Amino acid sequence: MQQSARQAFEAVVGPHFDAMFRAAYRLTGRRCDAEDLVQEVCLRAFVAIDELERLDSPRGWLLRVQYRLFVDGARRAQRTPLRPADDVDAFDSPAPGPEQSVEAMHAHALLSRAWPRLGREQRALLALHAEGYDLDELHGITGISKGALSARLHRARVRLAKLLDESHGCTGLAQLET
Amino acid sequence: MMRCAHLDEILNEHTYVDLAPQTRAALDRHLADCPRCAAAWRAHEAVAAVPPIQSDPALFARIVGRLDHASREVRPAAPMLRWLPHVGLSALVAVVALAAVVLERSAPGEPVPGDAADTVSVGAADAVTRFSEGRHYRRLPLAARMVTGDGEVEVVEMFMYACFPCFAFEPHLQTWSESRAAAVRLERVPVTWGPLAALHARAFYAAEALGKSEAIHEAFFREVHVSGNPLDTEAALEAFFARLGVDRVTFRRAFESPAVDERVARADALARRFGIGGTPSLIIDGTYVTGGEMAESYETLVEIVDELVTESATCRGREAPASCRF
Numbered sequence: 001m002q003q004s005a006r007q008a009f010e011a012v013v014g015p016h017f018d019a020m021f022r023a024a025y026r027l028t029g030r031r032c033d034a035e036d037l038v039q040e041v042c043l044r045a046f047v048a049i050d051e052l053e054r055l056d057s058p059r060g061w062l063l064r065v066q067y068r069l070f071v072d073g074a075r076r077a078q079r080t081p082l083r084p085a086d087d088v089d090a091f092d093s094p095a096p097g098p099e100q101s102v103e104a105m106h107a108h109a110l111l112s113r114a115w116p117r118l119g120r121e122q123r124a125l126l127a128l129h130a131e132g133y134d135l136d137e138l139h140g141i142t143g144i145s146k147g148a149l150s151a152r153l154h155r156a157r158v159r160l161a162k163l164l165d166e167s168h169g170c171t172g173l174a175q176l177e178t
Numbered sequence: 179m180m181r182c183a184h185l186d187e188i189l190n191e192h193t194y195v196d197l198a199p200q201t202r203a204a205l206d207r208h209l210a211d212c213p214r215c216a217a218a219w220r221a222h223e224a225v226a227a228v229p230p231i232q233s234d235p236a237l238f239a240r241i242v243g244r245l246d247h248a249s250r251e252v253r254p255a256a257p258m259l260r261w262l263p264h265v266g267l268s269a270l271v272a273v274v275a276l277a278a279v280v281l282e283r284s285a286p287g288e289p290v291p292g293d294a295a296d297t298v299s300v301g302a303a304d305a306v307t308r309f310s311e312g313r314h315y316r317r318l319p320l321a322a323r324m325v326t327g328d329g330e331v332e333v334v335e336m337f338m339y340a341c342f343p344c345f346a347f348e349p350h351l352q353t354w355s356e357s358r359a360a361a362v363r364l365e366r367v368p369v370t371w372g373p374l375a376a377l378h379a380r381a382f383y384a385a386e387a388l389g390k391s392e393a394i395h396e397a398f399f400r401e402v403h404v405s406g407n408p409l410d411t412e413a414a415l416e417a418f419f420a421r422l423g424v425d426r427v428t429f430r431r432a433f434e435s436p437a438v439d440e441r442v443a444r445a446d447a448l449a450r451r452f453g454i455g456g457t458p459s460l461i462i463d464g465t466y467v468t469g470g471e472m473a474e475s476y477e478t479l480v481e482i483v484d485e486l487v488t489e490s491a492t493c494r495g496r497e498a499p500a501s502c503r504f
Contacts, residue, residue, distance in 0.1 A: 010242055021233035026225075035237060042241045048404045065406030072408045111224045130225045134191050154186055154218055161217030164224060 008049050013042060016059040019131075020066060026127035027070045029115050041066045063141045067128070071120050114163035122156035129153060180208040185215050189222055307489070309482045315468040318452065318461075330363040331490045333483060334461040336449055338369050339378040340408070341457045343470055345399040350476045351458075354484065362487055366395070369457055370446045374410055381415050383441040384432040393422055463490035 020041060024034035044065055045052055052058050115123065128138055135146045144152065180201075185208055188194050197205065209216045311317055335351060337344040355364040368379035378398075385394040401407050401418060409415055412433070419429040432438060452461050459469040460479070466486045473479035 006242060006245060009245065014238060017238045018233055021237070022230050025231045026228065031231065034231075035234075038233075038237075039241055043245070044404060044406065046245050051404070068406035068408060072410070107224060107227060111228065126221075126225050129190070130222075130228070132192060150186055150190055153190060157189075157218035157221040158214060160221035160224070164221065 009046050012052050012058050013045050016062055023131050060140050067141050110164050117163050125153055126156050180204040182215055309485055314472050314482050315466045331463050331487045333362055333364050335366045336369050336454045336459040338375050338457045339398050344458045345403045347458050347476050350480050354480045367445050367448055369449050379442050383438045387432045462486040
């Protein structure tokens with residue numbers, strides 16, 4: 001029975017795993033947290049594999065659970081002081097190379113600092129949108145109406161822009177060049 | 179002239195890559211004149227510039243392997259059977275979820291091969307005690323039975339809907355309590371640690387007031403842990419109850435009733451009285467407390483409770499044998 005459950009899990013979740021991981025990385029901003037997050041989603045998917053097999057769109061279910069787990073994570077972080085809170089720079093630095101301009105690295109550093117200071121729901125909406133999901137798909141994942149999504153995305157972008165400007169004050173080009 | 183809403187639509191629907199030249203020119207003019215949209219555009223470009231990341235090719239295989247391994251192992255480590263607010267949650271959920279997998283995929287009560295503990299019979303006629311005070315349970319300094327009397331033995335489960343171990347333990351507790359229905363009075367009491375647990379506790383007692391406890395209890399756990407819906411707002415609870423046939427007005431009347439206030443306050447007082455520090459915790463006959471950290475598995479936890487129930491029933495009698503531990 002375990003074997004069939006595992007096979008069902010691989011068949012249902014496997015094709016969506018990369019999409020889950022990419023979204024998880026944008027949500028959390030850290031590879032290790034993204035791995036934790038997708039693992040939690042996988043475990044829940046395994047528990048519910050019988051139900052998941054019957055769905056037309058398992059990816060929607062998986063991303064919905066992932067979104068909920070991430071947004072709900074704010075409460076967890078408060079309850080679990082051993083776990084790093086949302087105060088660590090986000091996104092691994094791109095490997096330096098000829099294709100990486102100083103400006104691009106600077107922009108990356110600014111976002112890295114600003115991202116964790118954004119609210120979790122705002123991060124989730126911006127991250128999923130950046131993954132290419134449109135409003136219909138975002139509605140399916142988050143359960144938020146399209147009208148509210150549009151307003152919240154706009155507010156999230158304006159808020160992020162403000163945080164980027166603030167980050168700019170403490171991260172200079174000179175610092176990156178050293 | 180382009181309006182802010184149009185620019186938002188272009189961004190939200192990802193149509194900016196295929197804009198006609200005149201639309202693009204209008205967009206640029208709008209961005210030059212509207213600082214708010216310019217900020218939104220700048221933020222969008224910053225997020226979009228983060229290069230996509232590839233998962234470690236072995237990650238999925240590792241996760242699948244752990245599922246498989248845990249299924250063979252069956253038993254998680256004891257501390258993972260309990261919700262402890264100070265433990266890293268993802269690790270907790272990960273291991274306990276695997277236990278839940280076993281619950282889902284194994285027949286209830288199926289013995290675990292090679293486990294000596296399962297070969298020991300624990301029943302009313304069995305005078306041998308397997309579990310010891312301090313290791314498998316603790317005794318309350320003062321008995322705190324909720325209902326007095328010499329009838330059924332009272333078992334109180336302190337639980338929390340957001341607690342994954344509570345979800346995983348639920349089928350074990352349910353199966354056991356049905357098997358001991360004649361001797362045991364099981365009462366579930368939600369803990370009220372923090373706003374979410376308090377909200378869920380209120381929903382639990384609202385369901386009770388509406389006579390919907392049975393219909394809602396398991397569904398509530400599954401909504402939180404399988405569907406990933408945290409039910410963390412009153413609106414979400416309203417929608418959840420509505421799906422189970424309770425209209426909004428009826429739900430609100432129960433949810434906001436003084437009787438529910440009183441039950442939630444009582445639940446809070448009980449958790450303090452029993453000195454509960456994690457969930458699930460079980461209080462047997464107002465005398466003994468046990469929980470996930472004192473058992474090796476959910477099956478063992480049930481066996482501990484069963485033994486204490488047997489002993490409580492025996493020792494309540496007027497002619498209690500000398501072997502009684504209290």
